[in-house]
Amino acid sequence: MSPLKLKAVMASFAHPHANSYANCLARREDVSVCGVYDDDAQRGSAAAKKLGAAYDDNLPELLDRLKPDFAVICSENAAHRRDAEACAAAGVHALCEKPIAHTLEDARAMMAAFERAGRILSVAFPVRYSPPVARLREKVMGGEIGLPMAASCTNHGRMPPGWFLDASMSGGGAVIDHTVHVADVLRWILAADAVEVFAEVGNSLLHPGLGLDDAGLLSVKFEGGFFATIDTSWSRPKSFPTWGDVTINIFGDAGAIELDAFAQNALCSDDRAGMTVWKGWGDNMDALLIDDFVRAVRCGGPAPVPAIDGLKALEIALAAYESARRVAPVALPL
Amino acid sequence: MATIGFAGYGFMARVRRDAYAAAGGSRPSFAADTDPARRAEAEAAGMKAFASIEDMLERARPDVVDVCLPTHLHAPAVRASLEAGAHVFCEKPLCANPAEARALAALAASRGRLLLVGHILRFFPDYRTLLNSYRNGDVGAPGVARARRLTNRPPESRAWYCDDALCGGVILDLMIHDIDFALLALGAPERAFARRACDPASGLDFALATLRFKSGAMAHFEACWAANIGFRYEFELAGDRGLLHIDSASKPALKTSLYDGCSRLENPTSKSPMALQLEHFLDCVENGAEPLINADEAALAVAAADAIARSAREGKVVAIET
Numbered sequence: 001m002s003p004l005k006l007k008a009v010m011a012s013f014a015h016p017h018a019n020s021y022a023n024c025l026a027r028r029e030d031v032s033v034c035g036v037y038d039d040d041a042q043r044g045s046a047a048a049k050k051l052g053a054a055y056d057d058n059l060p061e062l063l064d065r066l067k068p069d070f071a072v073i074c075s076e077n078a079a080h081r082r083d084a085e086a087c088a089a090a091g092v093h094a095l096c097e098k099p100i101a102h103t104l105e106d107a108r109a110m111m112a113a114f115e116r117a118g119r120i121l122s123v124a125f126p127v128r129y130s131p132p133v134a135r136l137r138e139k140v141m142g143g144e145i146g147l148p149m150a151a152s153c154t155n156h157g158r159m160p161p162g163w164f165l166d167a168s169m170s171g172g173g174a175v176i177d178h179t180v181h182v183a184d185v186l187r188w189i190l191a192a193d194a195v196e197v198f199a200e201v202g203n204s205l206l207h208p209g210l211g212l213d214d215a216g217l218l219s220v221k222f223e224g225g226f227f228a229t230i231d232t233s234w235s236r237p238k239s240f241p242t243w244g245d246v247t248i249n250i251f252g253d254a255g256a257i258e259l260d261a262f263a264q265n266a267l268c269s270d271d272r273a274g275m276t277v278w279k280g281w282g283d284n285m286d287a288l289l290i291d292d293f294v295r296a297v298r299c300g301g302p303a304p305v306p307a308i309d310g311l312k313a314l315e316i317a318l319a320a321y322e323s324a325r326r327v328a329p330v331a332l333p334l
Numbered sequence: 335m336a337t338i339g340f341a342g343y344g345f346m347a348r349v350r351r352d353a354y355a356a357a358g359g360s361r362p363s364f365a366a367d368t369d370p371a372r373r374a375e376a377e378a379a380g381m382k383a384f385a386s387i388e389d390m391l392e393r394a395r396p397d398v399v400d401v402c403l404p405t406h407l408h409a410p411a412v413r414a415s416l417e418a419g420a421h422v423f424c425e426k427p428l429c430a431n432p433a434e435a436r437a438l439a440a441l442a443a444s445r446g447r448l449l450l451v452g453h454i455l456r457f458f459p460d461y462r463t464l465l466n467s468y469r470n471g472d473v474g475a476p477g478v479a480r481a482r483r484l485t486n487r488p489p490e491s492r493a494w495y496c497d498d499a500l501c502g503g504v505i506l507d508l509m510i511h512d513i514d515f516a517l518l519a520l521g522a523p524e525r526a527f528a529r530r531a532c533d534p535a536s537g538l539d540f541a542l543a544t545l546r547f548k549s550g551a552m553a554h555f556e557a558c559w560a561a562n563i564g565f566r567y568e569f570e571l572a573g574d575r576g577l578l579h580i581d582s583a584s585k586p587a588l589k590t591s592l593y594d595g596c597s598r599l600e601n602p603t604s605k606s607p608m609a610l611q612l613e614h615f616l617d618c619v620e621n622g623a624e625p626l627i628n629a630d631e632a633a634l635a636v637a638a639a640d641a642i643a644r645s646a647r648e649g650k651v652v653a654i655e656t
Contacts, residue, residue: 132602135588136588139588145592254592255590257590257591259587260585260588261587263587264603265463266467266578266580267577268576268577270473271575272472279463281459281460282603283604
């Protein structure tokens, strides 16, 4: 017997990850993507047509009409709160693209709205679902490297286009865009919160004239004394063989583990393209994330990645900006 | 759901038993082994055990026989199973003798049964990515392939591994992985040349071989069994406008280095290649999926491996019959 199909709505395709999540949902036999909301009518109706879904430029009306089980929010960072509150008001579970919001105030309001509604709000941190990252966590939590002491981490990337470069929509550049993935994984592995952040933040350093931060080196101290650095820079040029990386070199008192989450790739030098690219062959972590979220919706919770984890990762990024302004370490919580 | 019986319940059967569980579909419910201790182990794992394959075929009538025996015992087990009307999953190599391999493929065809051989590289995500990219035309026309495979000498408890007559040595047992993959990518082979170094004292078994293909393309193979050499593979395919390369060791996803001297490389994925292979084989039996490997291809891999082994013995170029 096939289970009852869950109905899903995509809330905006502003963030390009929406395409991947929508594809992962469309491949499942037990989910039907029935609606697309987007304030960009051209982008939204094109996506809706591809999915065979209804399009609307008004999210509350779309939710009221379709009564979906859940929504995937991929609007601009500054619009997450508006869209999440619409979902909570309609009694719809939500998966929200990272960062959870561009301010702590928005993140807290979102958490409160979903608590009141008794619905799941989960944050899309796909890196947790990478099998190498999950194995790293097992090994560290299992004591293989002894007591974890410190980690040197990167989440490099290429410079993204569009609203990512408009601070009023994104909340900032490379630091807010790229701190949260690794910050979340470290909190998840250590089961500890950050207590202090120092950061060097570079504006227009790698992309002259950008007018936004495009380079960041964070130094983060956690409860219990563990410390880590995170390089969040948009430092991979267009000619680099891939979009970027997630690396964590973690040292304990009995050993060390070097993680390169996207090392699972084949090298491909192609004269037609005039460059060398790395073709990934590892698992599709977006698909594993979607599977886990759908499972949670079916069970009625709890959220696989609770909203508080999204808020705590955002707090580390916002502390980095504050530290750069003060040229001094900043204590957490903010 | 297909019923499955193991022919042989040694090391490989135990690996495959766990992979069936990970694949999440049908699982073996029978096992045949001449060793009472192994039969007891199979029964402890919830299977009904038999003292001979014939006995299992007659009394349990499994839909599928999964042959996990030493190589020199493959052919009789495969033949008996096909003749009893079962589909067959067989560990690689299909068998050691090219004529016998072709005869088994013909028998499967005439009986209308599947004979699916575990050339597992076809189920490795990195090899599949490389193959898809090549088939997509990313490197143009193929020129030179290079394959490399190093692994620790199999443990001495499996004595048949150390007897060339029983397992075929590093060429028929290890290099054949890469031979099959090169044939899959480059098509019909024409001739082989090889040299081999064996040192019974240290356990080293090392071979270097070349294959020339009818298309003009060529391939180089390096295969090594030695104590504590570690596990490593590489595959490179150079074409007339590009290059593809995979390497198990240059960039592992995880490298653990303990301060007491132990180190380990890992590339975790959500499903093992073995689980993916068994999932596919069961899909072929239960749902009629098109096999990703057919018995003729498995027989051709045996023929190419045999030509390479013969070249190493005789110091001559050996033509390959296709």
